[in-house]
Amino acid sequence: MVDINLIVDIIQLIYKIPSIILMMVSICAIIKEIKNRNGFFNTQFYTIIACKLINDIIFVVTILIFYKLPKWGFYNNFLENNDWTATIFCILAGQQITFMFLITLLISINRFIAVEYPLSYKPYFSKSRMIIILLFFIILSTMIGLGNIFFNETFKKSDFFGYLTPSLKSKSLIYYQIFCQIFLCGSISIATCTFNIKAILTLKKLKKIGNKYKKQLYYIIYSIFIFITLFNVEVFFVCKFMAVKFGIRSFARIIYFLQVVAFDLTSVGDFYFLIYSCSELRRVLKKFLGCSKKFNNIVNIKISYQRPSLGFPIIHLDYRSIAIKQTFNHKVCIIFFAKKLDIHHVAPWPFEISTKLILL
Numbered sequence: 001m002v003d004i005n006l007i008v009d010i011i012q013l014i015y016k017i018p019s020i021i022l023m024m025v026s027i028c029a030i031i032k033e034i035k036n037r038n039g040f041f042n043t044q045f046y047t048i049i050a051c052k053l054i055n056d057i058i059f060v061v062t063i064l065i066f067y068k069l070p071k072w073g074f075y076n077n078f079l080e081n082n083d084w085t086a087t088i089f090c091i092l093a094g095q096q097i098t099f100m101f102l103i104t105l106l107i108s109i110n111r112f113i114a115v116e117y118p119l120s121y122k123p124y125f126s127k128s129r130m131i132i133i134l135l136f137f138i139i140l141s142t143m144i145g146l147g148n149i150f151f152n153e154t155f156k157k158s159d160f161f162g163y164l165t166p167s168l169k170s171k172s173l174i175y176y177q178i179f180c181q182i183f184l185c186g187s188i189s190i191a192t193c194t195f196n197i198k199a200i201l202t203l204k205k206l207k208k209i210g211n212k213y214k215k216q217l218y219y220i221i222y223s224i225f226i227f228i229t230l231f232n233v234e235v236f237f238v239c240k241f242m243a244v245k246f247g248i249r250s251f252a253r254i255i256y257f258l259q260v261v262a263f264d265l266t267s268v269g270d271f272y273f274l275i276y277s278c279s280e281l282r283r284v285l286k287k288f289l290g291c292s293k294k295f296n297n298i299v300n301i302k303i304s305y306q307r308p309s310l311g312f313p314i315i316h317l318d319y320r321s322i323a324i325k326q327t328f329n330h331k332v333c334i335i336f337f338a339k340k341l342d343i344h345h346v347a348p349w350p351f352e353i354s355t356k357l358i359l360l
Contacts, residue, residue, distance in 0.1 A: 008260060009068065019268045020060060023053050026271070026281065029288035041280060044125035045110055045219065049274065049281075051134055052103045056267040059096040062089070063263070070155065070164040079155035079164065086153035086166040094180065095145030097233070100266060101188040102137040104230055108195035108223045115202045115220070144180055151176065174245070181237040189234055192227050196220065218277045225277075226270045232262035 030050045033041045066089040070076055079085050114121050151173035158165045168174065199220050236258040243251035275281055285291075 005256065009072070012260070012264065016060060016264075016268060019271065020057055023057055023271055025288065026275075026285060027053050027057075029284045030281075032288065033284050041284065044122070044130065045107075045114075046281070047130055048103060048106055048110060048134075052100075052107070053271065055096055055099050055103065056271065059093075059100070059263075060267055062092045062096060066092075067165075076155075076164055083152070083154045086155045087148060089166055090148035090151075090153050091145040093145070094148055095141045098141035098144045098180065098185070099137060100233075101185045101192075101230055102141060104223075104226050105188050105192045105195075106133065106137070107226065108192045108199070111220045111223050112195040112199040112202075115199045144184070147176060147180070148173070174241070177237075178241065182234070182241070185230075185234060185237070189227065189231060192223075192230075196224050196227060199223075218279075222270075222274055222277045225273050226266070229262065229265040229270055232258065233266055236262045 027050050030046045030053075034043050034047065034050075037043075066079075066085070070079055110125060113124050117124070151168065153166045153168060153173070155164055156167045157163065158167065203217060203220065236255065239251060239258060240255050242248065243255055275285070
């Protein structure tokens with residue numbers, strides 16, 4: 001009889017390998033757009049997303065090396081004879097899982113501020129602050145992971161699960177896991193849920209139906225989705241603790257099911273939902289992969305503008321930007337920026353123009 005666990009593992013490999021490759025491509029595409037300073041790309045939001053995707057890739061690789069391959073019989077003797085491998089696994093897993101919860105909290109805060117305080121969004125998520133926040137999250141999650149050094153873990157075949165898993169030599173580790181997995185991650189989940197609810201209520205109160213607010217709604221839906229997936233991880237932690245603590249063998253299959261669903265949804269599921277909900281990322285991926293089509297659509301643009309007293313005003317359109325600057329003869333030079341296309345038009349103040357812009 002074919003083992004159902006083996007079938008599940010094979011199915012996981014079939015969809016995880018291409019997903020990891022697509023994640024890597026997405027990270028490269030996001031970094032490229034951020035580097036090019038694309039004005040139509042939410043740099044602050046996608047910087048967080050890039051960090052999340054990097055962490056998800058590392059987590060999937062960690063699980064493959066220290067969990068899946070030993071489960072299939074690879075280098076079991078090496079793991080059993082070297083206890084430090086179990087310690088490394090617990091450090092890496094603890095760091096990566098904690099970072100998952102922290103980055104989800106940051107995404108929910110990002111969406112809340114974008115909706116509640118739109119004028120303060122860029123100052124709150126400036127480049128310097130983003131670096132400080134992300135470094136703090138990395139240091140905090142690393143400290144949580146390094147806490148496993150003080151406990152003696154070892155790889156051995158579990159009587160409860162039936163395959164090689166990290167086992168505890170020190171009973172005090174279970175209390176540390178309760179603090180990290182249930183109390184700390186649970187508190188972060190509650191805070192994440194709170195910010196998501198506040199963002200939704202704010203959008204509902206504004207009652208805006210413009211494209212900008214629809215986009216914000218999609219971002220918030222994505223934030224809620226990753227919160228739900230991490231809630232499944234929290235349920236897995238609680239069920240695993242109860243099963244191991246009280247020796248409930250009937251929980252073995254339930255725990256395995258929760259483990260597969262929770263962690264796959266958190267990594268692969270979140271990624272595909274992001275692609276589905278964010279048109280910006282889909283556009284960037286198509287462009288990066290060379291799959292974007294050239295459009296010959298003609299867009300009629302009509303602008304009425306009065307002469308400004310000072311400054312260099314910028315008008316943003318749906319697809320491209322128009323830069324307007326005053327000249328010495330009290331006329332204005334309007335430059336249309338499009339891909340491989342510059343159209344110049346000069347008009348006196350005040351002016352009204354009607355022109356056509358070909359999108360390439």
